[in-house]
Amino acid sequence: MEYDEDTDEFPRPRRAARRVGAVLLTVALAVVLIGCAVIVNLAKGVDRPSGAAATSPAARPTPSDSPSESPSPSPPPPPPTEETQTTEAPPPPPKTTKPGCQPTYKGKQLAKSQVRKYLDTASKTKYWGTRAPAAEQAIRVPVRLLYAIADQESGWQSNIYACDKGVGIMQVMPDTHTWMNQRFGTTYNIDVPADNVHLGAQYLAWLFSYYGAQLKTFKADGTYNLSDPTLLNGVISAYNWGTAGVDPAKGKAGIPNGQYVDNVKALMEFCCEDY
The missing domain is CATH 1.20.5 (Single alpha-helices involved in coiled-coils or other helix-helix interfaces)
Known part of the structure; x- marks a missing residue:
């Protein structure tokens, strides 16, 4: 064109x-x-x-849409922390045993020198996690207290099983064992001597926090005064008796097992030097 x-x-x-x-x-x-x-x-x-x-959910394949591919397993949940756990007191130990009942023994008795190593390690262990208040994080169970309770409870025998179901060096009760592992997210085995000591020390660390907060026995730096006699009485009493009925703020009236407390405090002064 x-x-x-x-x-x-x-x-x-x-x-x-x-x-x-x-x-x-x-x-x-x-x-x-x-x-x-x-x-x-x-x-x-x-x-x-x-x-x-x-x-759109309808656009995503489901296991039935793709039978040859199984879904990835979910990651395990994180261990419990102080912020998510209850502060409810652990179950009390039984107070009675059958008349004439004798303890039993399983396995080989460890040398007391080895038991001492476990107790020394436990005294340096931090049982409260980093999410706990600073006063709890600072708790280290006094080694003399661990020595004394181990001596009072079992005579440092690692393989003893008592009639009231107490186990090992620290005579930990099965119910307390379960509660402590749940409370702190740990996996200690009550029948393993090293773990048994950690369970007993962990319980004492919890008791120091439990009664320390009630009594407000703080030092100048904001940590608990673990050597305070009133606090120490409550911790020792509750280790043997359970927390029910133990109120160290009431003095002797709040300590239902005064003889036990006196024994342990005496052992803290002189026991175990030859072990």
């Missing part, structure tokens, strides 16, 4: 052909751009639908 100088335009058929060409060129460019985007996504490891298909 010839250009019309009078109208300054091409005839209509040529104009229509140009519009069609422009549309085809636009479509071609769009296809090229989409193709490039797909290639880039594949190179990045992106292989998921976009828009509603990416977020």
Whole structure:
């Protein structure tokens, strides 16, 4: 077709052909751009639908949709922490045994020198986690207290099982064992001597916090004064008796097992030097 100088335009058929060409060129460019985007996504490891298909639950395959692929197992829950655990007191130990009952022994008795090593380690152990208040984190059970309770409870015998169900060096009760592991998220084994000592020390650490908070026996630096006689009486009493009925703030009236407390405090002074 010839250009019309009078109208300054091409005839209509040529104009229509140009519009069609422009549309085809636009479509071609769009296809090229989409193709490039797909290639880039594949190179990045992106292989998921976009828009509603990416977020709709119906678009996600279920185990029944893909029987050959089992879902990944969920990670185990984190261990309990001081912030998520109850402060409820542990169960009390039994107070009576059958008349004439004698303790039994299982396995080999450890040398007392080895027992001492376990007790020394426990005295340096931090039982309260980093999420606990600073006063709890600072608690370290006095080694002389551990020596004395181990001597009073078992004579440092690692393989003794008492008639009241107390186990090992620290004569830990099975119910207390379960409670302490749940309370602190630990996995101590009551029948393993090293763990048995840790369970007893862990319980004492809990008792120092339990009664320390009640009595407000703080030192100048904000930590509990573990040598305070009133606090110490309550901790020793409750280790043997349980917390029910033990109120050291009441003096002797709040200590139902005064003889036991006196024995342990005396042992703290002179026991175990020859072990």
